[in-house]
Amino acid sequence: MPIGSITRGTTGTNRLRRVDRWIAELPAFRRAAEALVVDLGYGASATTTLELHQRLSRVRPGVEVVGLEIDPARVALASLSARPGVRFALGGFEVPLPGGRSATVIRALNVLRQYDESEVLSAWHLMVSRLDPLGVLVEGTCNEVGRVASWVDVTAEGPRTLTVSLRLADLERPSIVAERLPKVLIHRNVPGEGVHAFLRDLDRQWQLNAALSVYGPSQRWIATAQGLAEAGWPVQGGRSRWKLGELTVLWEAVAPQGFAW
Structure with a gap:
C-alpha cells in the first residue's frame, strides 16, 4: 500500500516554476547518466508534472518524469495526459519505481505541509x-x-541547504516566506532558532538596501545576499541565482535546535 496521506490536491499552472528552474541546474540532475525525476504528490491534476518534464527536457531531452499519487482516482485522471517521457503511477513516500530503479531527483512540494x-x-x-x-x-x-x-535539498548524508525564492516586485519583507517554510522549519521561527535569526537578518539587509530599488528589485536583492554573506551567513550561489529572487544558505545555519540526521 502507498505510504502517506491524501493531500488537498491543490495545484495550478506555473505554481512550481521556481523550484523547477532550480532543479534544472542541480549538478546531480545534469550529470546523471539517465535522469529519472519523480514528482511526488502532484495533486488533483497532471499540470505540475507535465510542466516539470517540459522544463527539465530543455536541459536533458531524454529525461523521464514519473508522477506519483496515493489517490487512485488522481492517477487514473492524470494518466490520460501521459506522453513520451512522462507517466503516472500509484505511490507515496516509498517511491515505487519499476525494475527497482532509483530516482535522480524527487520533488515533493506542498506534501509534508499537512503532516x-x-x-x-x-x-x-x-x-x-x-x-x-x-x-x-x-x-x-x-x-x-x-x-x-x-525548499530543502536532502541527500543520503542529510539536508544540505535551505533555499528561499520570492517574487521581488512589490516585496515588502522577505520574511513573508515564514508562512511557507518547509514543515521541518515552519514552527521554528522563534527566538533562539537559526531560521528565526536568518529571517530577521534577511529583512534587515533588505531594508538597509532599500535605496537600490531605483535600480530595480533584483539589484536590491543581490545587495541583500551580499550583505548577508558579509555578516557571516553561509550564502551559496552568486548573482546569476540571486537576480531571480533566490537565496540559498547551508543547512547547518538554520537547522532546528537538536536536529540530528
Whole structure:
C-alpha cells in the first residue's frame, strides 16, 4: 500500500516554476547518466508534472518524469495526459519505481505541509532511500501562485541547504516566506532558532538596501545576499541565482535546535 496521506490536491499552472528552474541546474540532475525525476504528490491534476518534464527536457531531452499519487482516482485522471517521457503511477513516500530503479531527483512540494513536524524525518529517510547514490530530494512549500517558495535539498548524508525564492516586485519583507517554510522549519521561527535569526537578518539587509530599488528589485536583492554573506551567513550561489529572487544558505545555519540526521 502507498505510504502517506491524501493531500488537498491543490495545484495550478506555473505554481512550481521556481523550484523547477532550480532543479534544472542541480549538478546531480545534469550529470546523471539517465535522469529519472519523480514528482511526488502532484495533486488533483497532471499540470505540475507535465510542466516539470517540459522544463527539465530543455536541459536533458531524454529525461523521464514519473508522477506519483496515493489517490487512485488522481492517477487514473492524470494518466490520460501521459506522453513520451512522462507517466503516472500509484505511490507515496516509498517511491515505487519499476525494475527497482532509483530516482535522480524527487520533488515533493506542498506534501509534508499537512503532516506533523515529528513525521518529517522518517518521510525524508524513506524518500532518500529511493535515490541513486548522488540523488537529491527537494522538499518544500510554496503559496498558491508560486510567488513565495522555500525548499530543502536532502541527500543520503542529510539536508544540505535551505533555499528561499520570492517574487521581488512589490516585496515588502522577505520574511513573508515564514508562512511557507518547509514543515521541518515552519514552527521554528522563534527566538533562539537559526531560521528565526536568518529571517530577521534577511529583512534587515533588505531594508538597509532599500535605496537600490531605483535600480530595480533584483539589484536590491543581490545587495541583500551580499550583505548577508558579509555578516557571516553561509550564502551559496552568486548573482546569476540571486537576480531571480533566490537565496540559498547551508543547512547547518538554520537547522532546528537538536536536529540530528
